[in-house]
Amino acid sequence: MRTAARPATAAGGDRYLVQSVARALRLVELIADAPAAGLALGELAEGLGTSKSTAMALARTLMRFGYLRDVHPGPRYTLGTALLRLGDQAGQQLPLGPLCRPLLVELATATGMTARVAVADGGYPVFVERVDGPGSVRFHTPLGQREVPHATAAGKAILATLDEAAVRRICDASGMARRTGHTITDLPTLLDNLALVRRRGFAVDDEEDAVGVLCVGAALFGHDGGCAGAVSVTGIKGDLPAWRLDQIGRRARDAAARISGLLGHAPSRPGPAGGGG
């Protein structure tokens, strides 16, 4: 956006990638995606498409910085504690991390559900903080991962703040994959649903992302009036009588408004739609 006149390079940043660094980071991804506990050196080399020597040099460098560690029986590599530390610090450097933690705890306690907050990363929700409710079942709710926008409460809450063209672009790019029998997979139905989200002030994911799981989300607004992300609560649908939905939605909306206030959003403007901020 800043360099409007891109002279010749259409590929963009790919020309200035550092090969060995890219390989090292791909090695980390490889180990992160490893199913169980660890990969052996040969598997790393094969996965990277390099020789064992190269894989070892990269792995040694990563290990020295604590990104990797080797578990001793038949040396295998797993992710190390440095990533834990960096992930913790990343959560604090991201705009929403520590700011909304107390409010998430409150929300999780009040609803008994797992409360999370996501930043809007090009329309996609990326969850950056998670607080489990007191009796909440452990969901697999990874942090830092891009979730689908059309089938999650946080995603729909974010989409509802955008205009139709932007929604169309994002959904075209993401593909609107079917995740359950309730997933909205066509644009007109989604646009109708987003209009409902705007009216109510919160979004509902009713088994649209996973069977038996219900989420309620509400959008956050930053100091510039733009959408900064969303909060959402997640629970087992069977545990929640339908008549509580409005109550949960109100709580989520209220928490979102308070977080928006912390972000510097003027609370006097109630309508997220209307004119362009």
Add this chain to the structure above:
Amino acid sequence: MRTAARPATAAGGDRYLVQSVARALRLVELIADAPAAGLALGELAEGLGTSKSTAMALARTLMRFGYLRDVHPGPRYTLGTALLRLGDQAGQQLPLGPLCRPLLVELATATGMTARVAVADGGYPVFVERVDGPGSVRFHTPLGQREVPHATAAGKAILATLDEAAVRRICDASGMARRTGHTITDLPTLLDNLALVRRRGFAVDDEEDAVGVLCVGAALFGHDGGCAGAVSVTGIKGDLPAWRLDQIGRRARDAAARISGLLGHAPSRPGPAGGGG
């Protein structure tokens, strides 16, 4: 360790480091340690000791993998969401991470304090998981960082499982720095304290690491009978009447025993001390 006959290289692994990867990882550390929100490109180059071109190439590569992100006003770099995701996954790949989560929640709820679990990394405690209590004040309790062994409850719980020579070696290396007026800074006093820890089955950090903060920790044992880490609870000392210390210690000890059971430690051996095995 494995290569007993090291022919010439005394430095060890330093010869096989990949320079550009090491620089990239140092760049990440640099940004992680940045006080506020982000560093500019010039600051990165200065901090790395390289030219701006090199710093930019490294930063671009890191950005493409999501390790860094740039915040828009006057482009500055902060840690990205990929580190969040990797940190989350690292917690699951580490031996203790997901295993003890429910028990930590239980412990935090029962005591009202912040419950944490640490792995033993060469005698040092490295906290890998944290669950805040319901009304607990927010401490600055970073994950993944090596804590001091002699002034923390988790550290002393781990040290209490080692023999005197190992304790002496670790404390010589770490230096036993004074952190508060209550810190134990000489070896004989520490050894006495560790004997008490062994008798009681839990360790107490009574304002030894930070003024006004009290921690209680208990060691974990793995399937091989060795110490795998420790659990600890942290709270404001003023909130805890002295007569509750034994009760909290009992809960911590109980939680540690149950986690040890999950790790495959034979629970028929009640005494953590006794023989060496």
Add this chain to the structure above:
DNA sequence: GCTCGCGTACGGTCCTGCCGAACGCCGAAG
């Protein structure tokens, strides 16, 4: 005891990472 596979160590060759210098843009100063 033998073989096999793995992780490790080293030398050579070419790649590529690194730097210095030049360009365009933005904001500040006058």
Add this chain to the structure above:
DNA sequence: CTTCGGCGTTCGGCAGGACCGTACGCGAGC
């Protein structure tokens, strides 16, 4: 409005170093 300085970005060239192939020691399996 004009001028100036700083910053991020881009490009060319050199040589440092990243990569590979090969050889070694060790432990496991039969």
